[in-house]
Amino acid sequence: MDLYDLRSEFNKSGIMMCFNGPFSHSIIEETGKAMRTYLTAENIAQAAVLDVFAVYIELAQNVRNYLVVREITPPEALSSIITIAQNGGVYTVSSGNMVLHEDGKALLARVEEVNGMTAEVKKRQYRELLRQDLAPGLIGAGLGFLEISRRTTGKLECTFRVVDDTFGFFTLTAII
Amino acid sequence: MEFITLEPTSATPSISYNPATQTLYIIGESYPENSFDFYAPVISWLRTALTELPGLTLDIAVTYMNSSSTKCAFDIMDTMEEAYGRGVKSAIIWRYDRENPRSYEMAEDFREEVTFPFVIEAIEE
Numbered sequence: 001m002d003l004y005d006l007r008s009e010f011n012k013s014g015i016m017m018c019f020n021g022p023f024s025h026s027i028i029e030e031t032g033k034a035m036r037t038y039l040t041a042e043n044i045a046q047a048a049v050l051d052v053f054a055v056y057i058e059l060a061q062n063v064r065n066y067l068v069v070r071e072i073t074p075p076e077a078l079s080s081i082i083t084i085a086q087n088g089g090v091y092t093v094s095s096g097n098m099v100l101h102e103d104g105k106a107l108l109a110r111v112e113e114v115n116g117m118t119a120e121v122k123k124r125q126y127r128e129l130l131r132q133d134l135a136p137g138l139i140g141a142g143l144g145f146l147e148i149s150r151r152t153t154g155k156l157e158c159t160f161r162v163v164d165d166t167f168g169f170f171t172l173t174a175i176i
Numbered sequence: 177m178e179f180i181t182l183e184p185t186s187a188t189p190s191i192s193y194n195p196a197t198q199t200l201y202i203i204g205e206s207y208p209e210n211s212f213d214f215y216a217p218v219i220s221w222l223r224t225a226l227t228e229l230p231g232l233t234l235d236i237a238v239t240y241m242n243s244s245s246t247k248c249a250f251d252i253m254d255t256m257e258e259a260y261g262r263g264v265k266s267a268i269i270w271r272y273d274r275e276n277p278r279s280y281e282m283a284e285d286f287r288e289e290v291t292f293p294f295v296i297e298a299i300e301e
């Protein structure tokens with residue numbers, strides 16, 4: 001693989017940061033810190049820095065929590081990717097990871113559902129989820145997609161691509 | 177019923193309790209690896225404390241929290257609300273960052289969820 005070509009691809013897409021590999025909490029944290037430092041130095045409004053950071057955290061933690069909760073262990077399936085791109089003042093955060101086929105379908109349906117909600121419905125569902133008791137063993141409260149969509153402009157974009165009999169690759173993109 | 181102070185890390189806030197003023201302080205940012213594990217001891221301490229104390233103030237200055245921390249913050253407030261219903265003097269001082277409109281919106285969203293005194297104040301530099 002030619003690193004120069006890879007770098008050129010990144011630059012062409014405006015990707016300023018990318019992590020590819022198994023996510024650990026410390027990697028998520030360090031990448032997030034570096035991103036914040038970078039964005040703050042760019043002199044963009046603090047609220048915008050925090051929106052990009054918040055979307056990044058939700059996406060990255062979603063990926064990691066999913067793989068932990070589903071007890072997914074094959075190294076090829078653990079390797080995930082997250083990118084943060086900037087094009088003319090618009091920030092795009094994308095994540096991609098392996099999911100079980102049936103989860104892929106559920107995720108696509110959930111994103112479509114969230115995309116179809118008005119701001120008011122989103123807020124109402126967010127409040128309902130806050131009040132719900134959680135089943136033991138859960139790491140997330142199911143709030144992630146709502147949280148992301150409240151901080152983004154436009155709809156969330158997602159794709160699912162079948163990889164083998166067990167797994168497919170799910171991507172989620174949010175534009176801030 | 178001693179509270180074990182939690183020191184801050186980059187992903188977790190400091191949490192401390194002042195028994196003289198019956199105030200629980202949460203200061204920093206909150207996006208732990210597992211928010212439920214992180215907040216469980218705090219919520220369990222709070223449940224006991226609210227059966228023994230006449231009142232409790234939560235003084236919180238968290239300008240960013242991830243969604244699962246938001247759920248935990250809600251559970252803390254819900255516990256305080258329940259105690260308020262039994263006559264415990266629950267109160268919250270929520271400090272927001274002037275530079276960050278989101279932290280004010282978050283405070284307002286939380287205030288809507290409770291009926292006890294909830295003051296929103298800017299963090300003074």
